[in-house]
Amino acid sequence: MRGWWQEIAGLVFPADCSGCGAARRVLCEECREELSARSARRAWPDPVPAGLPPVYAAAWYADAVRSVLLAHKERGALALAEALGGALADAVYRAGTGGAGRGARGLGGPLLLVPVPSARRAVARRGHDPVRRLAMAAAGVLRRSGAEVRVAPVLRQRRAVADQVGLDGRARRANVAGALAVPTGAARLWAGGAAVVLVDDLMTTGASLAEAARAVGEVGGRVVGAAVVAVPPREAGRGSPGRAGRPGRPSARPW
Numbered sequence: 507m508r509g510w511w512q513e514i515a516g517l518v519f520p521a522d523c524s525g526c527g528a529a530r531r532v533l534c535e536e537c538r539e540e541l542s543a544r545s546a547r548r549a550w551p552d553p554v555p556a557g558l559p560p561v562y563a564a565a566w567y568a569d570a571v572r573s574v575l576l577a578h579k580e581r582g583a584l585a586l587a588e589a590l591g592g593a594l595a596d597a598v599y600r601a602g603t604g605g606a607g608r609g610a611r612g613l614g615g616p617l618l619l620v621p622v623p624s625a626r627r628a629v630a631r632r633g634h635d636p637v638r639r640l641a642m643a644a645a646g647v648l649r650r651s652g653a654e655v656r657v658a659p660v661l662r663q664r665r666a667v668a669d670q671v672g673l674d675g676r677a678r679r680a681n682v683a684g685a686l687a688v689p690t691g692a693a694r695l696w697a698g699g700a701a702v703v704l705v706d707d708l709m710t711t712g713a714s715l716a717e718a719a720r721a722v723g724e725v726g727g728r729v730v731g732a733a734v735v736a737v738p739p740r741e742a743g744r745g746s747p748g749r750a751g752r753p754g755r756p757s758a759r760p761w
Contacts (some may be wrong), residue, residue, distance in 0.1 A: 513697030524577035524586055525570030532585045537570045541589055541735075546597035548605060549737045551712040558716040559704065560731045562600040564593035567708055567736035574709055575735060579636040591643020593733050594705060598644050598655075601703045616654040616700040619645055620727075622718050623686070635659075636655050640735065641705045658691040658702075661718055682713050688723040691723045704732040 507592045522529055525537030541564065549563040567569045576592055577583040600606070622636040648655040650665045664687045694701060704718050709732075719729045 517753070522535070524583050525574045526573075530696060533574065533589050537574060538589050540570050541565060541574065541593040542596070543607050545624065546600050546733070547734065548710060549564050549734070551709065551737075552604060552740070555712045555716040557719050558712045558732075560601065560605070561709055561712065561715060561734060561737075562597040562605070562731065563734050563737040563752055564597045564749050565736045566739040568739050571736050578640075579707060583633065583646065584634065584639070587607045587639050587643045590707070590735055591640050591645050594640050594733055595644040595647035596708075598648065598705065598732035599653075599736070601733045602701060603691075613648075613653050613655075615725050616656070616697055616698070617648075618656055618700045618702045618727075619705050620658050620661060620722060622704060622706040622714050623659070626663070631686075637705060639642050644705065644733075644744070656695075656700075658695050660688045661686050662689065682717045686717050686723045688721050688727070690725055693727070696727050699728075701730040702727045704729060706732070706734045707736070709737050711735045 511654055523534040523537055524532065524535060525540065528534040528537075528720060544562045546562045549561045550596075551558070567575070574590065579588040598619060599613070602617050619641045621641040624635055628731075638657070638659050641659075645655045645657050663685055702722055704715055704722070706715060709715060713734045715734075719732070722729050
């Protein structure tokens with residue numbers, strides 16, 4: 507109910523741009539371009555956790571992109587899902603095609619988007635599940651381009667985990683190890699050969715995505731990659747993100 511009222515309020519009373527504060531625009535054209543002007547790129551945390559599938563990210567988690575993601579996730583700016591989902595769709599496409607660009611070749615078969623779940627108490631506090639909403643938006647974009655894509659929210663938290671904020675990579679991996687599971691009945695979703703792309707809004711250490719890949723693989727799911735809207739910029743060895751705030755092409759790993 508809370509999410510429904512937030513969505514209606516956003517239509518009737520347009521807020522200032524969530525990225526830069528421009529008056530009476532949910533998302534101005536410049537901030538929208540920052541999300542969608544360039545193609546998603548391959549991303550690596552440092553260190554790379556065991557079992558992490560290839561990850562593709564649309565933007566740096568900084569400046570306007572960070573503000574827009576937080577507004578959608580924490581402040582219930584649900585109208586931003588369309589733009590964020592569009593950025594995520596490009597990352598999904600690249601994850602599903604092994605890095606091939608749009609138009610290079612099709613997805614080659616059905617694709618299942620499996621969102622990394624938020625804790626139940628976080629969903630209750632926010633009034634919505636942000637990653638699931640973004641996965642639905644991305645799937646809609648890809649279906650309109652002719653791809654066979656479905657969202658399969660099959661991951662479940664089988665034990666409580668601590669808030670990941672402030673934890674380093676080792677602590678995050680320990681925090682989420684064994685925390686996710688997929689009901690055995692969900693295996694029918696990929697029994698016909700559908701590939702799985704994991705989706706999340708943000709990757710920091712990669713611990714949650716690695717755990718999600720383990721849980722899906724444990725019941726026979728074929729995880730071909732993961733897609734996120736953004737990753738934090740890293741000062742060491744990174745390329746210039748450029749005007750659009752996108753990952754550049756550094757001499758070593760982008761992240």
